[in-house]
Amino acid sequence: MKFLDEYRDGALAQKLAAEIHRITTKPWTIMEVCGGQTHAIVKFGIDELLSKQIELIHGPGCPVCVTPLEMIDKALEIAAKPNIIFTSFGDMLRVPGSTTDLLSVKAKGGDVRIVYSPLDAVTLAEQNPAKEVVFFGVGFETTAPATAMAVYQAEQKGLKNFSMLVSHVLVPPAIEALMSSPSCRVQAFLAAGHVCTVMGYEEYFPLVKKHRVPIVVTGFEPLDILHGILMVVQQLESGRAEVENQYSRSVRREGNQPAQDLIRKVFQVVPRKWRGVGEIPQSGLGLAGAYAAFDAEKKYGLADRHVDEPAECKSGLILQGLLKPHECPAFGAKCTPEHPLGATMVSSEGACAAYYRYRRHEATDAK
Amino acid sequence: MNKPDFNAVCPLPISQYPHVLMAHGGGGTLMHRLLEDVFGKAFSNPILDTRHDSAQFTVPAGRLAMTTDSYVVRPIFFPGGDIGSMAVHGTVNDLAMSGARPMYLSCGFIIEEGLPMETLWRVVCSMRDAAKICGVQIVTGDTKVVDKGKGDGLFINTTGIGVIEHEQKILPQNAQPGDAVIVSGDLGRHGMAIMAVREGLEFETTIKSDSAPVHEPVLELLNNGIEIHCLRDLTRGGLASALNEIAEAAGVKIGIDENSIPVREDVHAACEMLGFDPLHVANEGRFIAFVAPKDSDRALQILRCHDVSAGAVLAGKVAEKHMPLVTLKSAIGASRILDMPSGEQLPRIC
Numbered sequence: 001m002k003f004l005d006e007y008r009d010g011a012l013a014q015k016l017a018a019e020i021h022r023i024t025t026k027p028w029t030i031m032e033v034c035g036g037q038t039h040a041i042v043k044f045g046i047d048e049l050l051s052k053q054i055e056l057i058h059g060p061g062c063p064v065c066v067t068p069l070e071m072i073d074k075a076l077e078i079a080a081k082p083n084i085i086f087t088s089f090g091d092m093l094r095v096p097g098s099t100t101d102l103l104s105v106k107a108k109g110g111d112v113r114i115v116y117s118p119l120d121a122v123t124l125a126e127q128n129p130a131k132e133v134v135f136f137g138v139g140f141e142t143t144a145p146a147t148a149m150a151v152y153q154a155e156q157k158g159l160k161n162f163s164m165l166v167s168h169v170l171v172p173p174a175i176e177a178l179m180s181s182p183s184c185r186v187q188a189f190l191a192a193g194h195v196c197t198v199m200g201y202e203e204y205f206p207l208v209k210k211h212r213v214p215i216v217v218t219g220f221e222p223l224d225i226l227h228g229i230l231m232v233v234q235q236l237e238s239g240r241a242e243v244e245n246q247y248s249r250s251v252r253r254e255g256n257q258p259a260q261d262l263i264r265k266v267f268q269v270v271p272r273k274w275r276g277v278g279e280i281p282q283s284g285l286g287l288a289g290a291y292a293a294f295d296a297e298k299k300y301g302l303a304d305r306h307v308d309e310p311a312e313c314k315s316g317l318i319l320q321g322l323l324k325p326h327e328c329p330a331f332g333a334k335c336t337p338e339h340p341l342g343a344t345m346v347s348s349e350g351a352c353a354a355y356y357r358y359r360r361h362e363a364t365d366a367k
Numbered sequence: 368m369n370k371p372d373f374n375a376v377c378p379l380p381i382s383q384y385p386h387v388l389m390a391h392g393g394g395g396t397l398m399h400r401l402l403e404d405v406f407g408k409a410f411s412n413p414i415l416d417t418r419h420d421s422a423q424f425t426v427p428a429g430r431l432a433m434t435t436d437s438y439v440v441r442p443i444f445f446p447g448g449d450i451g452s453m454a455v456h457g458t459v460n461d462l463a464m465s466g467a468r469p470m471y472l473s474c475g476f477i478i479e480e481g482l483p484m485e486t487l488w489r490v491v492c493s494m495r496d497a498a499k500i501c502g503v504q505i506v507t508g509d510t511k512v513v514d515k516g517k518g519d520g521l522f523i524n525t526t527g528i529g530v531i532e533h534e535q536k537i538l539p540q541n542a543q544p545g546d547a548v549i550v551s552g553d554l555g556r557h558g559m560a561i562m563a564v565r566e567g568l569e570f571e572t573t574i575k576s577d578s579a580p581v582h583e584p585v586l587e588l589l590n591n592g593i594e595i596h597c598l599r600d601l602t603r604g605g606l607a608s609a610l611n612e613i614a615e616a617a618g619v620k621i622g623i624d625e626n627s628i629p630v631r632e633d634v635h636a637a638c639e640m641l642g643f644d645p646l647h648v649a650n651e652g653r654f655i656a657f658v659a660p661k662d663s664d665r666a667l668q669i670l671r672c673h674d675v676s677a678g679a680v681l682a683g684k685v686a687e688k689h690m691p692l693v694t695l696k697s698a699i700g701a702s703r704i705l706d707m708p709s710g711e712q713l714p715r716i717c
Contacts, residue, residue, distance in 0.1 A: 013699035045701025358703040
């Protein structure tokens, strides 16, 4: 397929891997932030091509995985109410809350629907004026413009039967939190290309300056990722710490200004809990005051609900890069994609699911 | 939005009731008319025409194959087929996977009250045409009507009987180290054709389902003395599920090469967009054949002479007796597990 196969060329991949190998003189630990990159790394076996001195740590960049348990529980409670059409992206439906998941709510008669775009949920609200339509808006800066647009359009259309459960999160505060942790082993980051397509990469300069850590904005195809790793290793080996842009075919320094304007109009930056990590200050987006009428948490009186995470799931350590999925005692035994203990096993972009799907035999051998 | 019409319509034989009523399943005159004017008219053959409680027929001496499958596809009409043609092809293909010559089908209809009679008739015509092309007779059947809201329009069950005219042992347990793994054509068309017209996910594409009977190329392989160890049609769960099931049954490790597996560009694009792996996506006219390595080239030649398997390729081989495992050489040359999909395929977030 054009514009895709070029970035999956086996011979070029081997060349890039050989170049990384050639310039690497000591061990380096690199975190890919985005779950999409984790998925590509494991699916294509990119880490197998790398020098053994390069360790990739899978970061917290899967939006499904970091959505806190209490938010899932709120979603479940709303979805089970009568006269509600509850909508979300496909992956969210499988994520277990404290007691059940959205697919089970659907099985018991709840009207839970997958939409491909938040705007489809707005259309549903228009088509079903006698029902309440709720959209579960999760994701990083990548999906935030589309959710913002949905709220904006709902307001423009004067829809009273549309609301949104918002659990958006932001990448730079997560990198800041990771780098500030005393146990942090990460020496460089591959930043998420799609996040930067929206936001640009100026907000990474202060992080690079403060923590002396290279950050390379990277795409999602095998050659993008290998190229990003090469650029990171070049910086590490030469003692540089800069923001660089590997994904220049999609990312501009200033990002997508109209999308950012919309995000700023509809949302405000709020503290946000990350599943398995805890609360990170200024790391989320919530609806701005002018759009409070569309806030499902307020509409259904759930704003004060708090739920503790289960101790058995080590996804917090995995999301922080302190544990590899197969090192978790529950991996592949008590925790599988069919019976996930935590979100990293649920989402197809979650590190545990990716390991389970593509690397299970190694994990079994290692045990 | 009006759904596009993918199928030509034959004239409806009964027009006084535009919708199916509960009485059409009630055992009275309405049901009698439905059976006579719709099913009896479309499927007419000497065995069915006896109108007995069970079909009677003579079978040749030797082994028979039997299979059953229920069809609940939504939407009922989709690009490249409909629930009726699929209910024939699917069951015919299951018989073909034993190397059997498909002969007779039964069909059970579960109809939701209120289904337009026109819709039922179109489906029945489609089944009739598919059965004719496959050379099978629909010899017995059943109709039930359920209350509005207790079904989803129309469900069909078909059971098939076929005759096994060869002496080979075609079973999943019989996949052997060294076997060539042949994939009969490009993958993922049915699943993505359905996805493209599912409510809430509509996207513009010209992808058509690959729904088609595959018994002819299979029978020709057998007639030419190809040593076949296992056949499996690639329906739900796609190639990944089929290979894993066979690895499990035979206790073998199977290795395949991603670069060798054909996926049409539009299917590939749709999969990329929705976050699906084409190897997990359903097909309705594709199968894999595990054949003795000596016969691999000849098998490919034979398959490529049939339209339905013109795109057949050698995708990999059975490596060794092993803890059940399927490995995939990825597009960039690294190796990984090819796992069964977990649960329903759900579109990814970003």
